[in-house]
Amino acid sequence: MSANELTQISVELDADGFLVNPDDWNRDIAIQLAAELGIELTDRHWQVIDFCRKDFKETGSVPTLRRITKVGGVPTKELYKLFPKGPAKKVAKVAGLSKPTGCI
Amino acid sequence: MKKLLILGAGTAGTMVANKLYHTLDPDEWKITIVDQEETHYYQPGFLFIPFGIYGKTDVIKPKRNFIPAGVEMIVSTIEMIEPEANRVRIARDNRYLDYDYLVIATGTAPHPEETPGLEGDEWRKSIHDFYTIDGTMALAKHLRNWQGGRLAVNIVDLPYKCPVAPLEFIFLADWYFHEKGMRDKVELSLVTPLPGAFTKPRAAKLLGNTLEDKNINIVPDFYIERVDPAAKKLISYEEETVEYDLLVTIPVNMGAPVIGKSGLGDDLNFVPVDKHTFLSKQFDNIFALGDAANLPTSKAGSVAHFAVDIFTQNFPRYVEGLEMLEEFDGHANCYIESGFGKGILIDFNYDVEPLPGKFPLPGIGPFSLLQESEMNHWGKMMFRWMYWNILLKGKEMPITAKMSMAGKWA
Numbered sequence: 001m002s003a004n005e006l007t008q009i010s011v012e013l014d015a016d017g018f019l020v021n022p023d024d025w026n027r028d029i030a031i032q033l034a035a036e037l038g039i040e041l042t043d044r045h046w047q048v049i050d051f052c053r054k055d056f057k058e059t060g061s062v063p064t065l066r067r068i069t070k071v072g073g074v075p076t077k078e079l080y081k082l083f084p085k086g087p088a089k090k091v092a093k094v095a096g097l098s099k100p101t102g103c104i
Numbered sequence: 105m106k107k108l109l110i111l112g113a114g115t116a117g118t119m120v121a122n123k124l125y126h127t128l129d130p131d132e133w134k135i136t137i138v139d140q141e142e143t144h145y146y147q148p149g150f151l152f153i154p155f156g157i158y159g160k161t162d163v164i165k166p167k168r169n170f171i172p173a174g175v176e177m178i179v180s181t182i183e184m185i186e187p188e189a190n191r192v193r194i195a196r197d198n199r200y201l202d203y204d205y206l207v208i209a210t211g212t213a214p215h216p217e218e219t220p221g222l223e224g225d226e227w228r229k230s231i232h233d234f235y236t237i238d239g240t241m242a243l244a245k246h247l248r249n250w251q252g253g254r255l256a257v258n259i260v261d262l263p264y265k266c267p268v269a270p271l272e273f274i275f276l277a278d279w280y281f282h283e284k285g286m287r288d289k290v291e292l293s294l295v296t297p298l299p300g301a302f303t304k305p306r307a308a309k310l311l312g313n314t315l316e317d318k319n320i321n322i323v324p325d326f327y328i329e330r331v332d333p334a335a336k337k338l339i340s341y342e343e344e345t346v347e348y349d350l351l352v353t354i355p356v357n358m359g360a361p362v363i364g365k366s367g368l369g370d371d372l373n374f375v376p377v378d379k380h381t382f383l384s385k386q387f388d389n390i391f392a393l394g395d396a397a398n399l400p401t402s403k404a405g406s407v408a409h410f411a412v413d414i415f416t417q418n419f420p421r422y423v424e425g426l427e428m429l430e431e432f433d434g435h436a437n438c439y440i441e442s443g444f445g446k447g448i449l450i451d452f453n454y455d456v457e458p459l460p461g462k463f464p465l466p467g468i469g470p471f472s473l474l475q476e477s478e479m480n481h482w483g484k485m486m487f488r489w490m491y492w493n494i495l496l497k498g499k500e501m502p503i504t505a506k507m508s509m510a511g512k513w514a
Contacts, residue, residue, distance in 0.1 A: 059376070061400070065327070066261065067371045077329065080341045086299075086325060 018092070018099050025096030034094045037083075041094075045082050048074050052095045062092050062100045105134045106423070109192060109203035111182055112360075113139035113167045115147075115496070116394025116408040117209035122498030123416035125172045136176040136201060138194060142167060145237060146491055148405060148484075151269055151441070153240040154247050155280045160237065162488070170496045182210070185366035187387045205389050205423065208368070208375055210360035212265050212395040212403055218356040219260055221331030230336060231351045234273060235265060243352065247280070252289030253349030258338055259296045260328055263372075264357040265395060265403045268450070270294065271301060271311060272441040273352065278318045279443035293321040295338060295346050300324055304457035307450055310474055314442060357403070359396050374398035379454070380431035382415055391415065401434040401454060409495060410435040413505035416498075435507040439484035447480030449473050453507040462511040466502045473512065 011024040017036070019025060030049060034041050041049075051072035055063045065088050069076045083090040088100050108124065110117045121137050128135070149163035171177045180196035185206070192201045214235045216222040222231060232246060233239035257274050274294050281287040294301070294315065301311035301322060315322055329341045331351070338346040359373030368375055368386065375392035376385045379399050384390035392398075393415055394408035401407055411432055418428040434454030439447050449471045450458035460474040471480050494501055 059370075064262070064371075070371050076327075077341050080327075084342070 016093075016099060019096045022096050022098070030094050030096065033096075037090055037094070039083065039090070039094070042082075044074070044078070045094075048072065048079065048082060048091055049095045052091055052097060056095075056097050062088075062097045064088065064100070106132060106204045107202060108133055108135045108205050108207070109201055110135065110137040110207045110209060111185075111192065112209035112211055112394075112396065113137050113144070113171065113177065114209060114211050114394065115405045116211075116396075116412055117207070118144070118167070118170050118496050119409065119412040119498050120207055120209065120393060120416065121171055121175050122496070123412065124419060125175050126498065127416060127420055130174055134176070135174070136178065136203075137171060138178045138180055138182060138192070138201070139167060140179065140181045142179055144170060144496075146488060147235075148266070148491070149488060150234055150237065150240040151272055151276070154234055154243040154273075155276050156244065156248075157276075160241060163237070165492065182360070182362050185362065185368060187366070187368065187390060190389065203389075205419075206387075206391070208363065208390065208392040208396050209394045209408075210363060210396045212357045212359055212374070214264075214355040215358050216353065216355040218358075219328060219330065219353075221333050222353060222355065224333050226333035226336075230349065231331070231333060231353060233353050233355060235269075235354065246350070250350060252281075252286050254291045254293070254347060255350045255352065256293045256295050256338065256346055256348035257352045257354070258326075258328060258346075259294075259298070259354045261297060261356050263403055264354050266438075267302070267402050267404070268438050268440045270296075270354050271315075274320055275314070275318065275443040276441055278320060282444075291321070292319070293323055293346065293348075295323040295326045295328075297327045298324060304452065306460070307452075307458040307474065310448075311440075314448075314476075318443070363396065370398055372398075379434065381418060381428050382411060382432070383428075391419075399434065402436045402438070404436055404438060405491075405495075406437040407435070409501070410437075410505040412498075430505075433506050435505060437503065439480055439487065441481065441484055442476050445481050446476045446478055447482075447484050448476055449480045449483065451507060451512075456507060456509070456512075459512040459514060461513040464511050468502065470511065 012020040014020050052063055065076050079087040092100050110120055143164050144167040146163040149158045152158040180194040183193040183195050185192050190203055228242045232243040234243055257270050259270055274292055281290045300308040302308040326340050328338055330339050336348050359369055363369040364373040370376055375397050377392045377397045382391045382393055393411055395403040414430045414432045417430050422428055437451045439449055441447050449463055452458045458474055462470040463473050464470045471483055
C-alpha cells in the first residue's frame with residue numbers, strides 16, 4: 001500500500017493499483033489512473049465508467065463485461081479496444097471500484 | 105395452514121425439503137416442491153463418465169426417492185413466478201400454486217447457444233460438453249474412438265458450475281490417455297478467461313504447477329467471442345486464436361429462464377440475495393439457495409449443502425418474526441481429482457482463500473489440503489455414497505457449515 005508519486009496521485013492504492021478508499025475517487029483521479037494504464041479517456045470511455053459506477057451503487061457489485069454490454073450498451077469487442085488486455089479489471093480500477101471477484 | 109413452496113428438486117431444493125419437513129410442524133405447514141424432471145442426477149459424477157469410470161446408472165435415481173412422503177411433489181415446468189400475488193403458475197393443468205414463503209432452487213444450466221459457433225454442425229462431433237448427461241455420454245463415446253490430436257478445454261465465462269471441474273477433467277484426460285498408451289499423441293490445453301488455473305492466488309499457483317508437471321498447456325486471459333467450427337478454431341474478443349481437434353466447452357451458465365421472465369434475476373438470471381441469509385433483495389418472503397442465487401462464491405454442491413444448513417436453522421426463527429442468527433460465510437469444500445488415483449482438497453470461504461494443511465474430518469479424515477494424496481481421491485469416490493444416502497436426505501454430515509481454521513496453515 002503506497003501513495004503513488006509518479007503521477008502525483010495523492011490517494012492510497014493497494015498492491016494491484018485499486019483505490020483503497022472508494023470515496024477518494026473523482027474524475028481527475030480517473031484520468032490519472034487511466035494514464036497509468038496507458039489509456040487516454042474519451043467520451044466512450046466515460047460512458048463505460050459512468051455506467052459501472054451507477055451500476056455498482058445500485059447493485060453493490062462490480063458489473064461483469066457481459067453486464068456492461070447487455071445493460072450498459074457497449075459491445076464487448078469495443079470494451080477490449082477501449083481497455084485493452086483485461087477490460088473488466090481495468091474499468092473497475094479506473095472507475096474506482098473494488099477488484100472484480102470473478103465469483104469463484 | 106402456512107404454505108412453503110420450493111422450486112427445484114435438485115441438491116439444494118431436496119435438502120431444504122428434507123430438513124424443513126423434520127423441523128416445521130406438519131399440522132401448521134404444507135410443503136410443496138416442484139421440478140420439471142423425474143430424475144435426480146448426481147452431477148459430480150458427470151466428470152467421470154467420459155473416462156469410463158462411471159456409467160449412466162451410477163449417476164441417476166428417481167427424485168421421488170429423496171422427497172419425504174409428507175411433502176407434495178409436482179413434476180411440471182414452472183411457467184411464471186408472480187411475487188406480488190404470492191403465487192407460481194405451473195404448466196401442469198395450468199395450475200396456480202399459492203405460497204406464504206418461496207424457496208427458489210432452480211439451479212444453473214449451460215447455454216451453448218450464447219456463443220456463436222458452438223451449437224452448429226460440429227456440436228457433439230468435434231465440440232462436446234460434460235455438464236449434461238447427454239453431453240457427457242456423447243463425449244465418452246467420442247473419446248473411446250478418438251485417435252488423438254489437440255484437445256482444448258475452454259471455459260467461456262464466469263461464473264460456472266463447479267469451478268474446479270474443468271481442471272479435473274483435464275487431469276483425468278491426462279491419466280486416461282496415459283493408460284491408453286497414447287498420451288504422446290494428445291496435446292492438452294486449458295483455455296480460460298481467468299489469469300491462471302484458479303482465481304484464488306495460492307490455489308492458482310499450486311494448480312498451475314500441477315498443470316505444468318503434467319505437460320498441460322494453459323492459455324490464460326482468453327475471453328472467447330466465437331468458435332469457427334469448420335476451421336476448428338476458438339477466437340477471442342482480442343482476435344487471438346486457439347486451434348483444436350477436439351473442443352470440450354464449458355458454456356455460459358445461466359439461471360432458469362423463468363427467473364428472468366418473472367423479473368427476479370440479474371443479467372444471467374441468478375437471483376440477487378443477501379449473501380449471509382439468502383433472503384431476496386426484492387421480496388421478504390422469497391429465498392434463493394444453491395446455484396440459483398447470485399452469491400459471490402462457487403456454484404457447487406458443497407456450497408448448497410452448507411447454505412441449506414444455515415438457512416434451515418434460520419427459517420423457523422424468521423417465520424416467527426425473530427432475527428436470523430446464523431450467517432453464511434461462503435464456505436466451499438472441493439475434492440479435485442488430479443488423476444492417477446490421487447486428489448487435492450480445498451476448503452475456503454468468502455474471506456479465506458484455500459490454504460495448505462490438514463482437514464480433520466471426524467471418523468474419516470484427516471485429508472491433505474492443497475496437496476495431492478490418494479486419501480483425497482478416495483474421499484471423492486466415497487462421496488457419491490454419502491450424497492445419495494446422507495446428504496440429500498438431510499441427515500447430519502460430519503462437517504461444519506461454517507469454515508474452520510483447524511488444521512490450516514495460515
